[in-house]
Amino acid sequence: MSSKPIEPREYHSAAGGWGSLRGIGSTQLREQALPSALGTLQEQNKPGGYMCSSCAFAKLPEPKPLEFCENGAKATLWDLTTARCAPEFFARHKVSELSRWSDHDLEMQGRLTTPMRYDPETDHYVSASWEEAFAEIGAELRAIDPKAATFYASGKAGLEASYLYALFARAYGHNNLPDSSNMCHETTSVALKEVIGSPVGTCTIDDFDECDAIFYLGQNPGTNSPRLLHQLQNAVKRGCKIVVFNPLREKGLIEFVNPQDPLQMTIGEPTQMNHMYLQVRPGGDIAALMGVCKRVLERDAMALAAGTGRVLDTDFIDRHTTGLPDFIAKLEATEWADIEQACGLSRADLQAAGDVYADAQRVIGVYGMGLTQHVHGSQSIGLLVNLLLLRGNIGRPGAGCSPIRGHSNVQGQRTVGITEKVELAPVEKYRELFGVETPDEDGHTTVSFLEELLAGKARAFIGLGGNLARAVPDHDRVHAAWRDLDLTVHVATKLNRTHCLPGKAAWLLPCLVRAEQDQQETGPQQVSVEDSFSHIYGSIGRREPASDLLKSEVAIVCGLAQATLGPDPRLPWREWTGDYRRIRALIAATFPDQFHHMEERMDQPGGFYRGNPAHERIWKTESGLAQFTNPTVLNAAGIGDAEGRFHLVTLRSNDQFNTTVYGYSDRLRGLEGNRMIVLMSPQDMQRMALQEGDRVVLGSDAGDGIDRRVTGLSVTPYDLPPGTLAGYFPELNPLVPLWYHDRASKTPAAKSVPVRIVG
Incomplete structure (x- = not known):
């Protein structure tokens, strides 16, 4: 060597x-x-x-x-490419051939232009009319038990289509309404609901103008939310201190040059973005936050001894929280050595981070999937909330809990009824407005749908956008079962890998993109979306559609519902298609506290805030108070350390959005040209006698006896904690067992996957 x-x-x-x-x-x-x-x-x-x-x-x-x-x-x-994926393309290529193409090459064929039906005899997609598509899909759905069908939503569709999609599912007879939140932030919805009574973050964008410190965990703004860098840069310039916990040193949290600042772009210096950057082990956030909390209690004891003001906000704690004595006992019983081992950080660094927190008057906790996608991710969120509660940093300006969502309307879809949980659905309003009785039992999450698929019980899949089969864990097992479905229907803009796994009957239904003009009977239509900060905005497209045969997501949902359910004067699908204002009136009637006067408010600058009880310090929890919780583990990974075992973190590149791969440049990490790589620390490479460019095989180390492996990976040195590997999503998804997910939310644990180098 x-x-x-x-x-x-x-x-x-x-x-x-x-x-x-x-x-x-x-x-x-x-x-x-x-x-x-x-x-x-x-x-x-x-x-x-x-x-x-x-x-x-x-x-x-x-x-x-x-x-x-x-x-x-x-x-x-x-979205606005000039390339077209027309029927002539499908005539040249069998689906079995296309299933071997890369994600990038499939989408590079351009926009779908025509409804397409899968012909199993020729293994080709062939063009069809909309009338034929709706009629045949409706007949297939009527022929099966509704509870054997799953209606998935990707997070792209606006509030109007999402509201009707949820209504369609329940009128049809099921609550099987998973969405992309199941794959990333469902842990937030479950954990925050339990501890503060709200399933979403408590901050608005204005809070970033007033915070003194930001604790930033498991999220990469440079790649996944670059516009947030402007708020972070402004905060740093004000003197706000950003403390980062993340296994990778992501460039957006190190230094930033504002492309809209001519002075900084030419002769200025980059803004140094963080006060501390702590490379925590995968899943080690629980231990790291425990260490920070221990330091806050130390500082409070020091203040008491010195006779100065308390560090803890005792008035807030007494009035608004429960469970602190038990949490203090847990902190006192937890040794520093155990904390250091679980998170890979030193006591001194965690104490320094605790000092930043204790000295700040207003703190925001920002996080992403690096916190949620673990077997004990819910406990990680609980610890972050514990830290914020110690100094009253929820429910006041410049402070709060701020999960950063990925998809443009994934939070909004949940808001208007796309949920598998009956308790979260507007059951009484469905009955009152439409005479629809919601089924009593909860429906499928993404994971439970896949479990039904593997068990041979799932019969139909409707996808409102997305590339779900590519995004999920356990590719080899899931993909083998996917084609056993009786019906697959995909509402889509471009061809993707899931479309190349057709069921016995399969359809591609091409839709408008949001930037295109949506012309209906009453004229051009606009849609609405919700952001990560619970604000609602109107959106109108003005570009010429890519094809005269495209339909809007609203029109497709209504067409499918009409064909499946038949005529019903209380469900006028055709009229709703013609005028989206009528749909927004239904949303306002269904959720009057949040969406009153929706039509008038959604186009105002900055949209409108639908509200959040926890933002007002109203805690809709079982106790009526914000809840301190006690962790049962110090590391959120579901499988611990062992000789030769690594924990894999899956990533998105700078040239990627979810499963959409724009190209092969991961510029912000200095990586180019190849997605089949595994990142490894130089120390681990030396220990394993590996050189850059060596080819290795990664195998699952989940211990369930199933052979999961990914071959042809090129070793690439990267600054990572010892025992940590990183590689791209979705290429490394085959290594994630389906059962390896957050225990409370079933979110796949893709940020701490146990693997070994097996070849």
């Missing part, structure tokens, strides 16, 4: 800057988007304009001249 030191890969520039502009330009050239697409970018995320179909960040009341980020621009240009 060579004695030359192994240097980790890295990006040597700041996030943002000229690199961001080049990334947008490369997508523009690749997609050959029309000049009108640039007009869409100028309207993007502005009042009266188009709301980005990428991340769920806020739409500001006073937008900048260009109110989009690199990934938002890529998403828009990707």
Whole structure:
């Protein structure tokens, strides 16, 4: 073995800057988007304009001249490509051939233009009419037990289509309504609901203008929510201290150059974004937060001894919380050595982070899937809430809990009824407004749908967007079973890998993208979406549709429902298709406290805030108070350490949005040209006698006797904690067992997957 030191890969520039502009330009050239697409970018995320179909960040009341980020621009240009995936393409390629294509190559064929039906005799998709599609799908759905069908939603569709989709499912006879939240942030919905009574974050975007410190856990804004970097940069310039807990050193949380600041882009220096960057082990956030909390209690004891003001907000704790004595006892019984081992961080660093927290008057806790996608991810969220409660940092300006969502309307879909849980559905309103009786039993999460699929009990799958079969764990087992479904229906804009796993009857139903004009009987229609901060906005598309045969998601949902359920004067699907204002009136009638006067409010600058009880310190928990919780583990990974075992973190690249791969550049990590890689620390490479570029095979170390492996991975040195590997989603999803998920929410635990190098 060579004695030359192994240097980790890295990006040597700041996030943002000229690199961001080049990334947008490369997508523009690749997609050959029309000049009108640039007009869409100028309207993007502005009042009266188009709301980005990428991340769920806020739409500001006073937008900048260009109110989009690199990934938002890529998403828009990707949608408005001039490439077309027309029937002639499908005539040239069998589906079995297409199933071997890469994610990138499939979507590069361009926009779907025509309804397509799978012909099993020829193994081709063939064109069909909308009338034929609706009639045959309706007949298939009527022929099966409704509870054997699952209606999945990706997070892209607006509130109008989402509301009707949920109504359709329940009128048909099931609550099987999983969505992309099941794959990423369902842990938030479950854990926050238990401890503060709200299933969503408590912050608004204005809180970032007033905070003194931000504790930032398991989220990469440079790749996944670049527009947030502006708020973070402004906070840092005010003197706010950002403390980061993340296994990878992500560039957006290290340094940033604002592409909209000419001075910084030319002669200025990058903004240094963090006060501390702590590379926690995968799943080690519980232990790390325990250490921070221990330091806060130490500081409080020191203040008491010195006769100065308390560090703990005792008035808030006494009036608004329960369970602190038990949590203090847990902290006191937990040894520092155990904390250090579980999180991989030193006592000194955790105490320094605790000092930042104790010295700040207003603190926001920001997190992403690095906190939620673990077997004990719910406990990680509970510890973050514990920390915030110690100093009253929930329910006041400049403070709160702020999960960062990925999809543009994934939170909104849950708000208007897409949920598998009966208790969260507007059951009484369905009965009152439509005479629809909601089935009594809870429906499928994504994981339970897949369990039914593997057991041979699932019969039909309707996908309102998305690429679910590619996004889920346990690819080999799931994909083998997917084609046994009697019916698969995909509402889609581009071809993807899930479409290449057709059921016995299979349909592709092409839809408009949000930036395209949606013309119905009463004229151009707009839709509405919800952001991560519980604000609702109107969105209207103005671009020419990619094909005259495209339908809106609303029209497709209504067409399917009409064909399946038949005529019913209380369910006028055709009239709803013709005028989306009628659908918004239903949303307002169903959720009057949150959506009153929706039509008038959604187009105002900054949208409207639908409210959040925890934001007002109203705790809709079982006790009526915010709840301190005690962890049962110090590391959120479901399987602990063992000789030769690594814990794998799956990632998205800078050239990717969920399963959509725009290209092969992961610029912000200094990685180019190859997604079949495994990132490993130089120390672990030396220990394993590996060199950069060596080919390895990763195998599951879940201990269930199932052989899961991914071959052909190239070893790449990267700055990671010992015993940690990282690689791309969805390529490494075959290594994630279906049963390996958060215990409370069933969110797949894709951030601490036990693996070994097996070849």
